[in-house]
Amino acid sequence: MLMSKGQEVAMGQQSDPEIINYFGLYEDKSLQRFIEEKGQQMAAVSHRKDLKYQFKIVDSPVVNAFAVPGGYVYFTRGIMAHFNNEAEFAGVLGHEIGHVTARHSAKQYSKAMLAQVGLVAGMIVSPEFAQYADVAQQGLSLLFLKFGRDDERQSDKLGVEYSTKIGYDAQEMADFFQTLDRISKQSGAEEAPDFLSTHPNPQDRYRDVQKLATDWKKKTDATSLKVNRNSYLKMIDGIIYGDDPKQGFVENNVFYHPVLKFQFPIPPTWAFQNTPQQVQMAPKEGDAMMAMTLAQGQSLEAAAQSLVQNNQLTVIESKQENVNGLPAIAIIAQPQPQQQQGQQQQQDVRALIYLIQYGENIYQMMGITSTTNFNNYFNTFNTVITNFRKLNDPEKINRKPDRIRIKSVKRNGTLAQALADLKVHQDKIQELAILNGMQPEDKVESGMLVKVLEK
Template identity: 55%
Template sequence: MQSILTRALIAGFLLGGLACSRNPVTGKREVILMSKEQEIAIGQQSHPSVVASMGLYEDKKLQDFINEKGKAMAAISHRPDLPYQFYIVDSPVVNAFAVPGGYVYFTRGIMAHFNNEAEFAGVLGHEIGHITARHSARQQTSQLLGTLGAIGVAIAVPQLGESVMQGAQVLFLKYSRDHESESDKIGVEYSSKIGYNAVEMANFFGTIKRIQDNAGQAVPTFLSTHPDPGNRLTRVQGLAKEFQAANPRQYAVERDRYLRMIDGIVYGEDPKQGFVENNMFYHPVLKFQFPVPQGWKHQNSPEQFQMGAADGKSAMILMLAKGNSLDEAAQTMVKELNLKVLENGRTTINGNPALVIISQQQPQQQQQGQPQQQQSAQNTLQLATWLIQYNGGIYALHGLSSAADFNSRLNSFRSVAENFRALTDREKLNRQPERVQVVQAPRDGSFRDVMSALNMPSNRLEELGTLNSMRADDRVNRGMLVKVIQR
């Protein structure tokens, strides 16, 4: 008991020494472990990684638009002194996110799905709200203090330790949901203050819910870091109407102006970044191709292409290697990945010089006082790496599995690597992306009738409806602007 009291006194001393500051949004005093300067530094350090992993979407008129609205909103926010910056990243995913210190990002996917300026302004306000309310700093502090508390209970009452830690994890999810709800409220306030109808922000949550439902992505609300979009729609509608009743004025929507601005935006995956078709990955810009094993899942980004077996026991990653020669690339890889080389040799893959390296990742150095993990075939990562010199660059194609499964997976890895070759098919090399085209409805009728009149395929009606925030039977008047998808 004396030991427990001693620990409690030490914890109290540590917590008591933490600085309290007043939250700029809520006005409440709270413990925060991150200074304003640290927030700005995090944003500056994170930005290059965001750009490297997603790329920027180059569209001057859209960039000018988000800069104009972002600066206007930053000026009326609770923290106008931050160096805000706004970017559109080259991703088809419907998303927006913020990094501490004033960095706000919209994907081209979400820009394509907005149907007016007011929807955009609501999401912009939501993301700026995460920054002004210091949610990242508060989350970091809550996690640290919550973990300290859980560890303290686990020490005092060991039999409760596991359940307490699980409870702490659920609590952290709750913190995140609370932050999302707080940012929704801030988004209503900020977008309204720069003149937009925040009811449209609520309506965009209907689009998000529809995307989730169509993709089968819904999870129970109590296990999600974001509140359910349907619940958010209802709540934000109420907040918007409440704000407007207290602050009567004309609130803008600006549907047509926004739609004309996104006319021609790239929709979905951009082939120039690489695409998979008929179990083959093609990269038109870098001019190579290689097979994707049947049934494997895959994910592409500007930095690397990843694919994995359905059973989760093996994967392959393609990326650029570091080095000006095959030998230099091999030495750098072995050092950076902490590998123990088991075999290596030179070969040629479809006319391209290559190195083949079989290796295992060595265990990390254990910190003093921590027990050494017992190494086994099940917990040892084994790699088959092909370093391929092609078209002025060196590509690393890694096959990964546990050492226990490696021999049974090696033939799959080899089949992929040995079929890495130049892409010469002109149709693949010249593949163009799909784009959102904004056109006038040629007739009165239902949304379904209008899409049919515009020669849109019937099997994409729900996708087009989500993109336009319309249902199949919704009324469309002749001359009304609508989005279609064309290559």
């Protein structure tokens, strides 16, 4: 362990604004109040009561929860949408606090620093051009550290202990891990929730957590352990599910931003990531990337100068352009040679960069690859950038997000029948069954609350 408690706290304090800036907070005061209240209650029974814990819900559709050193714990709105009672939430909350109390992030970060591992936010791209992705390295790299199986088992154990100690039935935590497994199988391995990435077989995990929960029940008054299904469901009524169109969305290989009113194409088969700061795209080979962000500067010329200076670029070519009626500057550039051990090291990277003036904003669109691959990728870069244009389609501009709505089952029967009664389309039944933590054939009773999706 390379990190003292003071360093852990300092890392958390530095990382927190980076993480909030990256994802954005989910704007729901009652949900934020709920996670803070339950988090502080659980921190008080943890093994590290001395830390000043903070708990936040971030605005991401991804089903995930994570913690960074120093007591900072984050849940996405995506995972909040998939819980079906307070006890499931409490189990995962305990799991994340367990990572903090057992110092797993601090240990992993120490190992990563020793190995000089370069981590870029979610994208598998070559380290040479990772720096141009404008990623706040320290805070965000913490989110992509993978815990070993022993660490995950220990956090499961602590999650059961902590959630039971504040009065919740930890059996529900085991059930939620089955939901995570189903989400993983439905969406494909690449989008599997991080909970599952390094953990033992989900069925083994389910049995282990069930046994731990049973053992803890014996140590407490089992009759008083809470599940709180209905109160939780009513609390998340109206939560946004999936992508929020106002933050930008992709449809038929085109990215649309309804608020800023622009659009541009996404290369087919490329991975894509949208955050409040930037849009990133990369081919699966990881040998190139594109990024779009707001540029710094009051004019195109000032933005170009700032870009070149801040990134220490050598300009190969620069010219005035017009992109679908919008003034622009096009630049081909490469990094200046770096001094290393008395010798100049030429970086094998080249970029096509456009600065595009649209309204009061200047957009920076950049395609980056190795010098040897630049000609191969030039047409792809150029096609994406020169198809940046104003968005005028009212249907795209006024697109509303899906929201979870809590409805009462109309009659006794199966979940599938209940969802059909509530006008859920047949091809959405399986997705809604997972969202409700049930199987389509599970029995439901009249008056029971279930989740459906509405605009």
